[in-house]
Amino acid sequence: MGSSLLLPLLCAGVVTVATLFLPSSFASEAYPSAYGSGSCNVELIPVKREVYADGRIFDITHPYTPNMPTFGTDEGIGEVIWLEKSMKNGSITNNSHMKMPTHTGTHVDSPGHVFDHYFDAGFDVETLDLEVLNGPALLVDAPRDKNITAEAMESLQIPKGVRRVLFRTLNTDRKLMFKKEFESDYAGFTEDGARWLVENTDIKLVGIDYVSVATYDHIVSAHLPFLEGREVILVESLKLDDVPAGMYNVHCLHLRLPGAEGAPIRCILIK
Template sequence: MALTTSFLLLFLTSLTLTVAANTAYPTIPGTDNSDCAVSGELKPVRREIYGEGQIYDISHRYTEDMPSWDKTEGLGQFLWLPASIKNGSLANNSEMKLPTHTGTHVDAPGHVFDHYFDAGFDVDTLDLRVLNGPALLVDVPRDKNITAVVMESIHIPRGVRRVLFRTLNTDRKLMFKKEFDTSYVGFMKDGAKWLVENTDIKLVGIDYLSVAAYDDLLPSHYVFLEGREIILVEGLKLDGVPAGIYSVHCLHLRLLGAEGSPIRCILIK
């Protein structure tokens, strides 16, 4: 009986550890982790949705094959392990090198205005009160860029300060294709101007590497960032998230002197 009891306690302890590990390491959708406890193999799990839709992770996972601005072969290697336990080091210590406007990221005014860059308007000066709070996720008509006509048709009411725009980019899964695609959907200058003049929006989020359409790249950015009141979050992962009202939480790195930064964004229902 003592042997049986000990075995049972060992089994329950092992099961508890497995459950704890699964909670700590979320799962990629479609990944089968049902055999983890049976095989005894350590296998981290990952997920995009927590609590059956209570929390959505809308940040893209960094991979070598993710798109990078104007590149055809994707981001490429960005992570190295110069110090590893296997090679005799006391611990594993990775190093990372990547453009600050890679994946899900934020723009600061110094991104397109050199006088703002010189004056120090970097990502460390961005207002966390703008990057966190109630937000609206809307679907943009899929056959066109975001023009003044499109903005007017969406009917975003006054008082809404944060809007995430889901476009054809999500349907085409452009953020999962390593080749940069200039045909992505974004804001035209007149659409950006209409937003600035006719709404209270201070956080603009979009689902590809630039909030501005490729053909109106700098003009749209100028309109958004000239007043230093609007914050742009680009490269959002909006697939599988129902349109509606959420609480958005975006936290970037405090990179002194940088005009952009990777950012982690989640939606809480």
């Protein structure tokens, strides 16, 4: 263990001399940023990143903050995390409490989201195929002057055989996910664009960069073609800024929430 990582733990009385015999790479590989060295008065400054492994791994999940936008309100999502038990107040550990809507932030939709008979039958997020959510994926830039219509989909000329596509739109350029207020003029799929994708491509994973894959005016009608056949999985509110377009391996894992038609999801891209 490097001295910059060991010192704060020694100062806090967390580690003992036995810890000194751990391999030197044990902590530095997981926490590469410097946590201070020298005296016990050093300030601890963790570094939070979105690009890892010398630019090979991109975190495309938005952090959950009180000002994150959510559908239909200008108030943001509000407090998601609060410290329910605090060591400063006498608890033996720090324990946080979490509460938020399932369709907030980077999240996944299941067929029960827009089909009540699927919801009743149990087609929740536990039924989603992890093989579809993980594998080779294409990040494309959608036309910036229109929504993703059938015409726009055809113009992208996505090759047959491509099963996972992440669509970067004007939403990313406008930084809509960084604004607390919900913007109803966001870019997304129209009904004909969704139907064209289902009928003319091999795409089974559709990702997009705002709170809904469907435009505001097609909020339900554009979801229906995607989810009706229970083969296409939708991932919404992806963080796609500063990621070059092209082929990657995508890895998306959502929370197992029995009975839920949506769930938060963590997604990364690997070159």
